[in-house]
Amino acid sequence: MNKHHEIAMVGCTGKKEGTKMNEKLSYTDHRQRIKSRYLKNGLSAFYDYEILEFVLTYAILRKDVKPVAKDLIQRFKTLSGVFDAPVQELVKIRGMGLHSAILIKLIRDCLEHYLRQHLFATDCINSPQALLRYCTASMAHCPNEQFRVIYLTAKNRVIADEILQQGTIDHIAIYPRTLAEQSLRHNAKALIFIHNHPSGDPLPSAQDRDLTRTLRAAIEPLGITVHDHIIIGKNGYYSFREQGDF
Incomplete structure (x- = not known):
């Protein structure tokens, strides 16, 4: 390999690494914007897939989860449909592991527990x-x-x-x-x-x-x-x- 070819290879590798870094910064910034929107206005201005996307950021840490959230809505039709889906069905969605599926079911069960305690508080x-x-x-x-x-x-x-x-x-x-x-x-x-x-x-x-x-x-x-x-x-x-x- 001549010196000119070595320089070309280094330049190509650097470009790929730079692209990955830019992608990481992009979805990291996106996650921060989601958090800021939530802290400012709650979930009132969120689409269903954005709510799921926000939830999944706490289970899938180093990946853009918007496609996963949209696939969940497409498969189960509504946000409530996703939260009511069995774990064994959730993990069939590409990008959804057991950890993510358990988080969704945990939120669903916490809601039921909250409503029960609220109902029977007195x-x-x-x-x-x-x-x-x-x-x-x-x-x-x-x-x-x-x-x-x-x-x-x-x-x-x-x-x-x-x-x-x-x-x-x-x-x-x-x-x-x-x-x-x-x-x-x-x-x-x-x-x-x-x-x-x-x-x-x-x-x-x-x-x-x-x-x-x-x-x-x-x-x-x-x-x-x-x-x-x-x-x-x-x-x-x-x-x-x-x-x-x-």
Whole structure:
């Protein structure tokens, strides 16, 4: 190799290193701008993919994560769809490792935990909207049906919040005897039933109405009041009490 060729090779290598350095500075500056926007205005002016991009900067440290964020939105359609996606689906997105997927699920679970603590902060359910926010966050996007029972004292103080039964995508089996045993074990004086419809439509089926009547008939002779049965779906909720079904 002659001297002239060596100089050319050095110049080429220097150009590549300079390009990489410029790219690093570019996305480092971009991350700082995102942080500054957030500190100034919160998330109100962010697109969904920008929120994800901001989150991913704390899991993927040395890479431009905007393409990953956009791919997540494209695959799961919405920001809530991303946060509700299982870890095993998140890691299928190019650039998403287990560390990043866990961070997204952790944020989702922290939200549910926050809403639960906020709802039960005084050990008393006194806000129907807070109850709906909690139930929607925890149940609306579950792939299978869940039947949850909130056990209350006579003054509506929360004794326990339990998932009584889990089922399939369109069916769940609830046994009145199990409900009665759990209610007596907790010494509950009132109950709220909540279950989800994975289909997204919260309107009750004939089976839902029959189940509600059966459970009330089994529990109310024990001196336990059923305050409501709420069905949660992606598209809203249905309250038996609000609709005059109680």
